[in-house]
Amino acid sequence: MLARRTMFGISTAILATWGLATAGQTEETLLTISGALDAAAPVSLSDADLTALPTIEFETGTIWSEGIKTFSGPSLKSVLENAGAGAGDLLLVAANDYKVSLPRDVVKDDYPIVANRIDGKPFGIREKGPLWVVFPYDSEARFQSELIYSYSVWQLIEIEVVKE
Secondary structure, rough: OOOHHHHHHHHHHHHHHHHHHHHOOOOOOEEEEEEOOOOOEEEEEHHHHHHHOOEEEEEEEEOOOOOOEEEEEEHHHHHHHHHHHHOOOOOEEOOOEEEEEEOOHOOOOOOEEOOEEEEEEEOOHHHHHEEEEEEEOOHHHOOOOOOHHHHHHOOOEEEEEEEO
């Protein structure tokens, strides 16, 4: 019985200390933007940072999921502007080290978006999240090409802005 009380006391102390240690920390970084930026250091963005930007929402199907889903999040353009990104092309990097070069002229005011919600809810790694570069695939045939699909990085973790 004494051993249980001692373990309970130790466990409680550890949890209390952990709670104090994490209370002042900022929200988890989901996306890092580096390279040609106005800022000297890379910019780290949390879900709260991304959610604070203007949101674009559209319904579309994808070749990677079943049915029509509602994707929402800030436009990639607004994310880059928020980070003070230069005008160079982009290197998009996924959690699994997939990398693709995205020409800057593909980035428009309303597409692609950095989706951080599907059907209004955050989504995890198993659902290709928590960030996914999404185009409105069903809106026009030009969004249904292998090239556009290659730019549709899921589990996006980093954007490097290449110097012009």
